[in-house]
Amino acid sequence: MADLSSSPSPLPDYNRNRLPTLFEVLSRRTKSPVDLFSFYIYMRDQQRSVDYLDFWLDVAQHMSLCRHYVRELRRSVLVSTPEPDKTSKRSSAILESLGDMSHNHAGPSMFATEKERDQDAQMSAFLREERGGAHDSPQSSNDRRGRPSPNISTPRDLTDSNSPAHTVARQDIRASAEKILYTFLLPGAEREITLPDSITSEVTTAIEEYGRDDPEVFDRAKDYVFQAMERDAFPGFLRMKALGNLIPPTLIMRLILGLVSMFGGFWAAFVLIFLNESRTTRLWLILPFTIGVYFLCSYQYSLDPILALVGYSEFTPFNFSRVREPYVRKLLAERAVVVLGVTLLVDAAICVLFILVPGKRL
Template sequence: MSNPMGSSPSPQPDLSRNRLPTLFEVLSRRTLPPVDLFSFYIYMRDQQRSVDYLDFWLDVAQHMSLCRHYVRELRRSVLVGTPDPEKASKRSSAILENIGDMNYPAAGPSMYATDKERDQDAQMSAYLREERGDNHDSPQSSNDRRGRPSPNVSSARDITTDSNSPAHTVARQDIRASAEKILYTFLLPGAEREITLPGSITQDVITSIEEYGRDDPEVFDVAKDYVFQAMERDAFPGFLRMKALGNLIPPTLIMRLILGLVSMFGGFWAAFILIFLNESRKTRLWLILPFTIGVYCLASYQYSLDPILALVGYSEYTPFNFSRVREPYVRKLLSQRALTVLTVTVVIDAALCVLFVLVPGKKL
């Protein structure tokens, strides 16, 4: 079934990927739990405490989607020979025809774009700047042609591809509102969710929007690429370690450490008591319980992995909330590590039990 808005299809998860995903694949929804965008959002919120950077990047990606959607509508009206006189002038018709349909799936960082995508995005931004200049001195005409609800730009994490473009027609002022929302939310000094960027980058964006009236996607390119590289360098490796090499979150790991230490202390205490009371080896077999719990919890803490949960295919994303592991390579990786953790647990547990069960008793 074709997309009625003429946008590209949603990126599909790569089930044959025999490697860990990249950050761009996560952000463009090409991965499955536990390395999906939802899990990364929770990680940035709960572990990194820097979810504002992710929200900024997603808001800018959504802004690009709005612009592409708007230009596609203009281009379609030109190609079918019924241009909207309030949207497309004769002078802009040729530009729109040369831009192309921009049917690529996601708005990503500049370094991942192809030459064709860069050229089309540059032409689109140039067209929006030119159109903005033509209409900047006529705010009334902009208000007259609105009459449509503005797109919801407050939930950027739900919109990361062009396939999620608004179902209604995008008005020119919607693009302006989107650009101003990003500026006032993330970039102005003292903003509600101000993010830290190099001063020159922030000032360039502020000047471009407030003084020159720009709202084209290129105005955010440098800031977006800077934030992407910062997340890729500082946050994403830790996210992969937590979600692709383990299946427990830090609060649970601390609980496992405490329970493991308490169980091991109880096991050693009971073992020496039973030995010095000269209890039978059959009675001392009960030591397997505290030692097994202790070794299992400490091994889970050491490897950030609950082996039983990994083998049945679950990963924790918030305390005591679990999701199925659906990314094939991650599921295989966790299963292999789970077998290693179980082997370590069994070997250490068996050694402790044999030592304290077979050692001769001596009644004091």
């Protein structure tokens, strides 16, 4: 699982009077139950396609790794004269023109501002320029095709011990790019994701034959995965988390309990009627009918109204988290009032019918 807390989180937009977008969720600009952690659980447990989200997060982490490396190198260039073998004049010029690269989120390139796109393009150009004199030959890259480097480490494993000059070393960027390729993209990879052949071939060729490891090499794949999640997974995530507060296993359990309770209520009602029991005795029918109607309404609306009113949402079976996204909390509370109203109306109608109907002993 990718490290969901490895980069700074932008402050949530508390004035957002709408449901969040996928970009805001992936950028960590939302709160539970529509935050990145909840989306990860949804992709893992409901969509069964968490590999796509892990790929996107790993590519975003690779982008952050590259930014950190270039930012540190740029700082060293600005405060001292670079060594000739580290940066060329052209590379130094690119570094000086990059600016502070203060944007921390790594979203789809289509949503980046013009300034961010320019900085990312220049950063990729610098990494290609720097790699130009040191990348492996196509032959040596081909020899490793399909065989991950034994020393590949993920960005969260990097320490100063293996990066003496900077927090992140140049070989760490290469290792990160190869790890993404060998884990998600190559045919037969451990967690292979389905992408168009043209995208997979383009990324594989760029990394293995041309020695590229700059972030732009993953742009098409990352944007394709983002659009796929936005189209196929995110609407269902919003329906489950913003319009309801229960997960499918719990809903099935409530359906079963609701049907059993209603069956017990109807059975007891007819027994008491045909035994000509008093209406006072038949008042006990309120208990099974109320439980049955409540559980069935919860199943129908995917919402437990009492939990919604106290501000809780289920993310795994019998594990609950506070609803902290203001608009979602308001939306769930409004739906909870409606569900409670329906529950009380149906329950009252059934109870009145079976309690007040005249008894007749058979």
